[in-house]
Amino acid sequence: MVSRIIPVAPFDLVIFGGTGDLAQRKILPALFRRHCAGQLPGSERIIGAARAGLSCADYRNIVATALREHCGPRAVDDAELTSFLSRVSYVALDGMGSQGWEELAAQLRPSAEVPVRLFYFSVGPALFAPLAERLHSHGLTNGDTRIVVEKPFGRDLQTAKALNRTLASHFDEGQIYRIDHYLGKETVQNLMAVRFGNMLFEPLWNSQYVDHIQITVAETVGIEGREDYYERSGAMRDMMQNHLMQLLCLIAMEPPAKFDPDAVRDEKLKVIRALDPVEPHHIVRGQYQARQADEGGAQAHPSYRNTVGNPRSRTESYVALKAHISNWRWAGTPFYLRTGKRLVARSSVINVMFKDAPHSIFGAEAGRHANHLKIRLQPNEGITLSVTIKEPGQGGMRLIDVPLDMSFAEALGSEGGTPPDAYERLIMDVVRGDQTLFMRGDEVEAAWAWTDPIIAGWEARGDVPKPYDSGSTGPGDADLLMRRDGREWRGINP
Ligand code: NAD
Numbered sequence: 001m002v003s004r005i006i007p008v009a010p011f012d013l014v015i016f017g018g019t020g021d022l023a024q025r026k027i028l029p030a031l032f033r034r035h036c037a038g039q040l041p042g043s044e045r046i047i048g049a050a051r052a053g054l055s056c057a058d059y060r061n062i063v064a065t066a067l068r069e070h071c072g073p074r075a076v077d078d079a080e081l082t083s084f085l086s087r088v089s090y091v092a093l094d095g096m097g098s099q100g101w102e103e104l105a106a107q108l109r110p111s112a113e114v115p116v117r118l119f120y121f122s123v124g125p126a127l128f129a130p131l132a133e134r135l136h137s138h139g140l141t142n143g144d145t146r147i148v149v150e151k152p153f154g155r156d157l158q159t160a161k162a163l164n165r166t167l168a169s170h171f172d173e174g175q176i177y178r179i180d181h182y183l184g185k186e187t188v189q190n191l192m193a194v195r196f197g198n199m200l201f202e203p204l205w206n207s208q209y210v211d212h213i214q215i216t217v218a219e220t221v222g223i224e225g226r227e228d229y230y231e232r233s234g235a236m237r238d239m240m241q242n243h244l245m246q247l248l249c250l251i252a253m254e255p256p257a258k259f260d261p262d263a264v265r266d267e268k269l270k271v272i273r274a275l276d277p278v279e280p281h282h283i284v285r286g287q288y289q290a291r292q293a294d295e296g297g298a299q300a301h302p303s304y305r306n307t308v309g310n311p312r313s314r315t316e317s318y319v320a321l322k323a324h325i326s327n328w329r330w331a332g333t334p335f336y337l338r339t340g341k342r343l344v345a346r347s348s349v350i351n352v353m354f355k356d357a358p359h360s361i362f363g364a365e366a367g368r369h370a371n372h373l374k375i376r377l378q379p380n381e382g383i384t385l386s387v388t389i390k391e392p393g394q395g396g397m398r399l400i401d402v403p404l405d406m407s408f409a410e411a412l413g414s415e416g417g418t419p420p421d422a423y424e425r426l427i428m429d430v431v432r433g434d435q436t437l438f439m440r441g442d443e444v445e446a447a448w449a450w451t452d453p454i455i456a457g458w459e460a461r462g463d464v465p466k467p468y469d470s471g472s473t474g475p476g477d478a479d480l481l482m483r484r485d486g487r488e489w490r491g492i493n494p
Contacts, residue, residue, distance in 0.1 A: 007038065007041050013044065014047045016123050020050065027120060029421070033421070044087055048091070049104060059089070060088055104138075115142065116146075117142060118146050119135060121150060129167075173440065182247060183246055185377050186425075190375075196256075207330055210333050211354060213334075217348045218492045219342070220343060231310065243339075245272065245447045253267040254267050261435040272447055272450060274330075277450075277453060284319070286340060287305070289468065314458075318338070319338065320338035323337060336482060336487075345493055345494040347376075348377035351490050352375070356368055374403075387402060
């Protein structure tokens with residue numbers, strides 16, 4: 001395939017939290033891969049900034065180790081590594097205090113020389129406001145400065161509004177990149193291409209033809225290493241309010257007039273604002289149980305409650321709900337959303353389930369058949385459309401459903417057989433100044449405005465999550481949520 005990689009403009013990037021887990025597992029490997037792909041200009045500076053008192057050489061060693069560990073199946077080439085590391089430096093800095101800021105200022109090149117200056121806030125949310133304030137008070141920002149803010153963006157509407165206000169007092173909205181890595185996935189963007197680049201789907205994309213839509217984000221991991229954060233947060237805040245909500249928006253939004261950041265984000269915002277409040281009996285919360293090791297290779301692990309050390313914990317590690325969007329396109333079509341930890345497989349999938357044909361000319365024995373569009377976000381990104389055909393052979397007119405499959409890794413022959421990691425694309429978008437795949441402040445607030453009453457209701461009722469077996473598909477009540485409507489969840493498959 002012809003390479004379409006266009007190098008980005010020179011930039012200085014500061015990674016606050018440059019020694020942290022996210023920087024080591026995602027941000028630095030993403031930058032390294034873009035370097036190897038030839039997309040970085042060669043003159044960029046990547047400055048790790050964190051609390052630890054490290055020398056530049058120490059930090060480069062940490063980065064080299066992280067890249068070797070996290071860069072995927074392709075071995076790290078020594079020459080590429082050396083050239084990448086030559087652009088990496090380090091500043092020991094206190095984001096809450098005054099230490100290190102002068103040193104950081106000294107490492108940044110004058111704006112006239114390198115105008116694009118990026119500050120990645122890969123630190124806990126308590127540091128977001130202090131960092132914004134210090135960047136400003138130390139005069140480190142210019143008109144081309146961009147900040148990247150990680151999740152969680154607030155823990156409710158009030159805190160999100162306060163954070164938006166603080167950031168807005170130092171930066172224009174056009175400089176703030178609220179990252180949701182789900183939006184950087186190849187398939188998520190392909191969802192827009194499939195919907196708005198083809199004549200085939202959009203005419204059917206409404207309640208007249210779509211029976212219902214399922215969005216599943218299933219994880220096999222537990223919450224180890226994030227116990228304190230997760231216990232205060234739960235699946236609703238950690239996943240539903242941001243990732244699943246963003247996927248819902250892209251599936252349900254009206255066609256934007258053009259593919260431009262505000263046009264896309266305006267349409268997403270309208271979806272969130274059109275969501276009905278969720279009835280309490282349309283939500284199921286769950287909490288995973290301990291698992292014993294078994295001969296099939298399953299490893300033992302403790303229950304959610306033991307992991308967080310709180311035998312009375314009421315935090316959900318799973319949530320499933322039925323949502324309705326009150327607008328002309330979607331009135332009457334339910335959206336079923338579910339996400340959870342310690343489930344049977346790691347799988348993020350959107351299933352668009354079309355209605356049955358209005359009349360079967362093949363008679364009852366042909367069975368019921370309906371088209372089904374499956375959008376796989378991970379693993380094996382791709383899109384499958386199931387169509388109904390005649391079963392081959394002499395056995396009369398028997399119908400079967402077969403997939404028309406498009407696996408992106410195969411179809412696009414991308415580097416190493418897998419599409420670029422979401423962080424690669426998103427960081428390059430920040431360098432280019434493209435906010436299309438980042439959440440705007442009003443979107444985040446609207447999502448919290450929908451989520452807050454749900455959580456407040458649980459707290460007022462003292463709601464206790466239903467236990468579910470680790471390695472299962474979640475609590476049985478989540479199946480009932482669908483069965484009451486005469487529907488079934490699609491399986492959770494790796
Ligand atoms: P971490 O605890 O591994 O790293 C935190 C980093 O912040 C360290 O480099 C530390 O030195 C630095 N730091 C802490 N206090 C500081 C201070 N006062 N001044 C300067 N630096 C300071 O955290 P992480 O897992 O890398 O997460 C970072 C952010 O990214 C968090 O907001 C988290 O919610 C978010 N996030 C993480 C992941 C992930 O997979 N790790 C995924 C999504 C979002």
